Amino acid sequence: MRVSHESASADHEREVDRSWESVAEEFGVFGEGGDFLISVAGEGMGSLPWAHVRRGRNLSPARHLVDYPGEPEFVTMSMDGRAVCGVTTEEYDIWIIGATLA
Numbered sequence: 001m002r003v004s005h006e007s008a009s010a011d012h013e014r015e016v017d018r019s020w021e022s023v024a025e026e027f028g029v030f031g032e033g034g035d036f037l038i039s040v041a042g043e044g045m046g047s048l049p050w051a052h053v054r055r056g057r058n059l060s061p062a063r064h065l066v067d068y069p070g071e072p073e074f075v076t077m078s079m080d081g082r083a084v085c086g087v088t089t090e091e092y093d094i095w096i097i098g099a100t101l102a
Contacts, residue, residue, distance in 0.1 A: 016062035016072060016087065019096050021055075024076055024085040027098035030055050031079045040065050041073035041088075050077065061087070062094075 029036050034055030039048070065074040071089035078084075085098040 010063075012070060013060060013062040016094055016096075017060055020061065020076075020085065020087050021059075023096050023098040024083075027085055027100050028083040029076050029078050029085050029098070035079055037077045037079060038065075039075045039077075041067070041075075052079075 024030060024036070036053060036055065037050040038053050038061070039050050061074055062072040065087075066072050072087045072094065073089060075084060075086040081101070083098070083100045085096065088095050088097075
């Protein structure tokens with residue numbers, strides 16, 4: 001799924017969050033109780049472990065998981081490692097991609 005990267009506005013962030021949540025749901029990233037794993041991009045972040053988080057009403061990764069305003073970069077994974085959903089920013093677009101293991 002592609003989301004146009006027009007600005008770092010709150011409406012834009014909400015659109016990215018809704019799109020990410022929809023793709024993550026479709027591919028089965030969220031476990032019982034909304035648990036999932038997340039890894040963030042950015043300088044020095046590659047050495048950090050996956051974080052165990054829980055889906056909630058105020059979850060807004062597009063606003064918080066950015067190196068630069070309006071440019072989210074993160075990967076989410078199901079607790080069993082069988083489903084992933086990533087968000088990346090490339091020039092003027094934000095890409096949201098999901099996959100499952102066979």
